[in-house]
Amino acid sequence: MFKRVIWIGGGVVIGVVIAAKAEAYVRANTPKSAREFVLGTDQDHVAERTLSSLWGQFRTIMDSREEELNRRYIDRARSARH
Known part of the structure; x- marks a missing residue:
């Protein structure tokens, strides 16, 4: 059971880091109109x-x-x- 908690926690942390990196990439490398389409206003x-x-x-x-x-x-x- 403890291993599952570790793996799930690790997966959540990795998911949050990847989402943050992807958002930063989209903000830095896309035009404003495309960025607003992806992320909203x-x-x-x-x-x-x-x-x-x-x-x-x-x-x-x-x-x-x-x-x-x-x-x-x-x-x-x-x-x-x-």
Whole structure:
């Protein structure tokens, strides 16, 4: 289990470093119009917007899955009573 945590943590760190390097490369080597197309008009808060969007998607999926499981178990409990 500890090895998995190390590998996942390492993967996250490598992913963040690669994303930061890619963003810096895009900022340094692309024209403004192309950069705005890739990063959006608010280029100073790309990471925050991305994380916020990912968190929102995660919460939406998690809430829908929780609702599905609750519905399934409630239906199972009701059918067991009858």
